[in-house]
Amino acid sequence: MRRLITLLTATFVALFMTAGTTLACGGLIGPNGAVNLLRTTTFAGYHDGVEHYVTAFEFAGGGGAFGSLIPLPGVPSDVVKGGDWTLQRLVRETNPPVPEAVFLRAAAANDSAEVLMERKIDALDITVLKGGADQVGTWAKDHGFRLPPDAPEVLDFYAQRSPIFLAAAFNPTRAAARGQAIGDGTPVHITIPTPNPWVPLRILGLGKNGQERVDADIFLLTDHKPALLPSTDTPGLQLAHSAAATDLLLSDLRSDKGMEWVPSSAWLTKVAVGAQASKLTFDLAIDASGQAAPSRVAAGLAVPDLPAASPTDLARLVLGLAVIALGVLFIVGLTMWRPARGTLSQ
């Protein structure tokens, strides 16, 4: 039987800091200013219906806690420590420029949301949450994180499409015990079965002034040349690389920890993001199937269809309307009613 066509989408979202390449995928915020998250590094790949998401968090020191909140397209099947150099290798492959430093603050979340998974990876506490914006926001508040004022709208934006979020926070005690130095990154590999991969972009602007700039690099690795939405003609997006991935690159990626799934051939695309936070109101939808039909919903350009009303809902509606109609008839009847007039003989 002919081997199934492999679909692979590797997405790499990068924010650049002072002296080197940094990648960001989530909204970050510190609760008390005691610890500042300098940057977050993220990679997401799609292969045979499974998205592989690698995110690196950098420790910024201090004695408090901080967190990162990342919207995901589906419920992860596993969260493990990621490979050590996949992200750097991708960056080197395309020789990216180094933009100005960007400080990314984040939002973390808390308990009203359903906790689907918890993992400890080095000094990081990882929690996968399922819930709406209110639930995830409440979770964040209960866990001591102060969300920025744009968080309610941004969380709603994501929760309408996929109510799955990953919250990550450094445990300062474990970080100290590990001798973790400022700037040390901890890569995390998230495995997400999903039919519909997308890259969160809007979350990169969380907590930023609308005039602040978001700079990111997105790397896509697919079997075919991918179709993207929005297109790279969109202001703020630029197609920086589009070519068949070299055998050496694929071999190098495959040899990193947890990257055995990298196929033998693929197409490498790099999209550079450089936009004001207020303009970054969309995500990047990827059609890795070769059908050239990326989803407007996945891109955040359309809202998902509401579920059809259930028979129970319809029955309640009909009953409610019937009660109202009867009430109206009753009132009209009372106002029109005239008692029969008898004749009294004197």
Add this chain to the structure above:
Amino acid sequence: MRLRRLAVLLLALVPALAGCGVGSAAGPLRVEIVLHYSHYQPSTISIPAGRPVTFVLRNADPIDHEWIVGDAALHERHRTGTEAHHDARPTEVSIDALSTRETTVAFNAPATLTFVCHLPGHEQYGMVGTLTVTQ
């Protein structure tokens, strides 16, 4: 008979009026402000001077907010203030996430005031409204 019809109609309207939350004419005016996506809705309010007004502050966001009403000098003080929670003055109210607070205030003289959330970044994000007290 006309009187009877009128009575029946008024009786039928009672539940509807109650559902609309119409308050007693003798009591304070009620003004509802919804705090959603870190903005006030409505953000422009006009009230008469000298009459008590109950502001119903409904926070629909999963984050905390404030409703602090006053003149420019008051807001300048709050921008550098350290009071984490406001509960002592009816014109300065903290509203926890997804909760509702009520506060009753009477403004005795005409004025143009602003109401602001002074939590970090909220004013800059647009959490500002105008309260006009008319004669």
